[in-house]
Ligand SMILES: Nc1ncnc2c1ncn2[C@@H]1O[C@H](COP(=O)(O)OP(=O)(O)OP(=O)(O)O)[C@@H](O)[C@H]1O
């Protein structure tokens with residue numbers, strides 16, 4: 001079990017209130033944050049769906065990180081561009097920081113690329129996406145302070161998983177500022193650079209100061225990867241990848257695709273120049289070059305083709321909320337009890353931050369014992385989400401001795417070199433997860449209401465249908481690790 | 487009581503002591519595992535097992551004129567080459583052959599080690615191997631020759647070439663300054679010091 005799995009089990013349940021927001025469901029789990037679909041409620045049944053990004057507890061504990069996160073959220077809130085996910089709000093809830101953004105109903109680019117199974121995206125689709133990202137990035141690069149002085153922002157984490165594609169064909173760069181904030185957290189303070197190794201720039205690898213042209217290199221990687229279906233920089237370990245980036249040592253496009261248009265290869269080569277001075281000077285210039293190429297092909301770079309690609313690979317657009325969620329959301333929150341059955345899951349009252357934080361610390365401690373690799377995985381793993389092979393343990397269980405040759409050999413040795421999972425405690429063992437034996441363990445902040453037996457009928461103040469069994473018993477086994485008392 | 491040598495353990499195993507081979511495995515596990523981890527991360531588990539299985543199979547024929555470690559690396563080397571033949575390209579396609587990476591930035595804290603690893607991983611495979619076996623595994627050139635089926639003078643030549651190329655890469659990858667000076671000035675020492683850092687960086691040292 002690695003940190004990601006443990007943390008995944010910790011997602012806040014639907015119905016949790018975070019300030020003015022009510023969580024609907026978790027949509028993703030990143031290295032530093034969880035992203036939820038949430039509903040903002042205002043007066044007079046005003047309601048709006050947003051994405052709520054909650055910083056993971058292990059990062060929330062670092063005041064410097066929190067401050068940087070706030071600074072950057074402030075900057076990001078000033079970005080207004082169709083190719084940028086708009087930041088709406090920043091808040092703190094019981095010590096945990098969150099931002100809300102426009103919810104992009106769709107998939108990220110890495111998902112679309114993977115769905116192509118090693119084949120490139122249609123070229124016009126790829127160009128639409130990359131030039132969209134370039135436009136959004138340019139807007140960020142050009143952002144000025146209130147007094148008009150350039151801010152010199154650099155995204156630093158332009159990568160396929162940070163490009164969101166809506167089912168309606170919108171292309172949006174996300175994760176602004178957070179990349180910059182991360183530099184200041186102790187968890188990632190080591191190393192020559194921050195971000196994803198396969199999307200770094202040579203100057204980042206060399207530990208040199210960077211400017212917007214570093215993001216230009218990353219754009220070049222996006223162009224390469226979307227038009228070829230292959231990684232620009234890969235390798236068996238992170239240093240091999242970084243070393244290749246440092247030398248801009250990529251397989252020439254024509255070697256992967258003999259029909260790769262030379263004009264496009266030229267744009268790739270310019271964006272991927274080792275020396276920043278040899279690259280496009282601005283993202284807008286790269287976008288222009290792509291538009292020029294598309295124009296020469298008589299292509300119109302338009303959302304419609306992105307929609308087509310999305311439908312082809314992901315099918316019909318799913319509704320944002322399931323029918324259950326929709327009807328649940330339609331109810332007035334003031335009439336809702338804390339524990340209600342929702343889409344098979346249970347809603348529990350807002351979960352206090354404290355226990356999550358404590359548990360996170362325990363997990364971090366456990367991982368420290370297991371070794372640094374597991375921690376590293378969650379922090380810098382490439383977007384493949386592939387977990388490196390579990391830390392091996394040589395099984396010390398005495399094996400039956402034998403000195404015979406091959407056939408009988410395997411049973412002797414295999415247990416000796418069995419590559420077992422790291423010796424982390426089985427934190428999510430379902431058997432111990434059910435806290436039902438302890439009546440005080442009900443994950444409920446409003447016990448007076450919720451411990452009532454269901455057959456007693458609704459109270460005046462709370463006319464809504466209530467859960468038909470105690471909330472504690474309704475918590476799915478795998479939702480909380482043992483020892484966790486919400 | 488002194489710790490038994492590899493050859494003594496091998497003798498004991500031949501005499502019917504099954505646990506002796508376990509001890510040999512434990513002893514060399516980290517080295518063999520690292521050998522694979524650094525270049526075929528996704529297959530390292532498997533290849534490490536295969537190597538020890540292969541060694542067990544061949545152990546009765548092992549003469550003892552080479553060191554057991556050399557013998558192990560010879561097997562590992564063959565496994566590695568076969569594995570690289572099966573999955574050759576430096577091209578990794580999305581959604582098809584994405585493989586995990588090993589040895590992360592976070593596992594290696596010192597800057598000079600990070601840069602050296604960036605340079606080392608850019609060397610052609612045959613130069614990486616001699617460098618690692620020499621500086622990290624402390625094999626002598628003759629032993630490396632046996633492990634990689636080369637004659638010792640070739641090994642020496644490759645070592646020299648590796649140092650030269652490392653210097654070139656490091657010059658390209660660093661800015662002028664104290665870090666670069668240290669790296670180029672103490673190249674051999676830093677390379678040697680990198681050994682323990684990478685040993686078990688992807689693995690847990692067996693108990
Ligand atoms: N505004 C949004 N609307 C919808 N989904 C979003 C939004 N922002 C993020 N997501 C989803 O959440 C995922 C994780 O987001 P986030 O960028 O916070 O993670 P991360 O830690 O940066 O991960 P990565 O390193 O892969 O970028 C995204 O890949 C996307 O699927």
Ligand SMILES: [Mg+2]
Pocket residue numbers: 030161162174175
């Ligand atoms: Mg992201």
